[in-house]
Amino acid sequence: MAKIIVVTSGKGGVGKTTSAAAIATGLALRGKKTVVIDFDVGLRNLDLIMGCERRVVYDLVNVIQGEAGLNQALIRDKRVDNLHILPASQTRDKDALTQEGVEKVLDTLGKDFDFIICDSPAGIERGAQLAMYYADEAIVVTNPEVSSVRDSDRILGLLASKTRRAERGDDAIREHLLITRYNPSRVDLGDMLNLDDIRDILAIDLLGLIPESEAVLRASNQGVPVTHDDNSDAGQAYADTVARLLGEEVPLRFHEYQKKSLLSRMFGGTRR
């Protein structure tokens, strides 16, 4: 049975889709059979980040409404074996998703895959709640700023109450913190919240820390998940994150100002 992981945040624009794509890619690169599902019906983005936007025929809503089979809608990634994408519909809205429909899709996928990554829409409404409802684990994506931390806190509250595991009284969802867009020099200047403050407030395990990086923007515009860019700091940070998700102990990198200046020399000062 596959492990279902929701990538969520509450706040928009913090890097959910980028992270879902990067983590799914990382898992597939590690040999895990992985599917990543875009739950952001109406605001489809994952296909762009994954670089498969020209190959979308059917989508999640088509499958749920019985207009297409799951195998017709799944898109096989061109770069990595083991990786599939289930895109969202751009022309419908989130009401087109039903809880039973989502359950059926996840059950069917669960037989063939090791990991199902659900890319949640922003907000705390229906779309986000459906994306998290069946999850076994949650990756809460947070930027080092107060509004993002508060919204993540809100989402953690929902994960503890509005999910199948919570409603059935099963073991709680495993919650992981993923901090993105971390800029150690700005943290040092006090422009950004520091790592310890975020961990203190959210009180969950840190899965990874992704430094603010030009590589991320470049990757999303090229439609190549940043995990493939293993020379970049962000690519390496996502690889570390995936390793920790698989239970490995990996020391934290890219979180200290001193290290940053060393790395920027190594990478020709591209990070700022």
Add this chain to the structure above:
Amino acid sequence: MSLNMDRDRMAFTFKGGMLPMTVMELTSADPERIREQLAGKLSQSPAFFQHTPVVLNVEKLEEPHLALERICAVCRAHKLLPVAVRGGPDPVKQSAWALGLGWFPPQEASRPRPLESVADAVPAEEVELDEPVDASPEVAPEALPGAVARGRIYRGTVRSGQQVTAPEGDLVVVGAVNAGAEVLAAGNVHVYGALRGRALAGIHGDVKAGIFCRELHAELLSVAGNYKRLEDIDPRMLGTTVQVQLFDGQLSIKPLD
């Protein structure tokens, strides 16, 4: 603060407050039937009828026009003092005002957000109307604070958007209360962690209740309706271990050491 310096010259100050209040929930608009029932109650428990202020709740009534003046007269004749009306359509509101009574919006509107009245306290007297006070002297408002409390222990972080309530006693939170969260108790509130959200103790009017926390960053502190916002809290107390209690109607925040 200049406010304090001018205090001697001020004739009054506005304070938000939550007082225990008897609500008379009318299920009939017939003054005669109300009179009969009141007469019966009066003979059973004369001590209760000592010009007790009451709020007439007319939400359950269908009639758009009710004989508010006669109902009030019946109440006064039985030593109940109507001070306000709750609910009812616009004509009821108008006649309440005409009679010099206050008018409160229906309970449905305020019930889901019981704290807003404290948080956004209009500079006027607030009353806690949700207290079910049976018309028997034993449950007179004064008896409430001393009642033996049933407490509640919550383990874990209270997160933004969550509300944890101990409606009958003390609330103990073993963890932090994050910004945007609310913890409420009829008695004391204890937070064995950082208090970043709102904490309200003595929500039914217990002025002896207190708030205790390991690390004070609270958005709002309130004891029996007397509140302080984060902005009003002495910055030197922030981040420290404190106890919050009422002294002479003023919320006092002191180190807990």
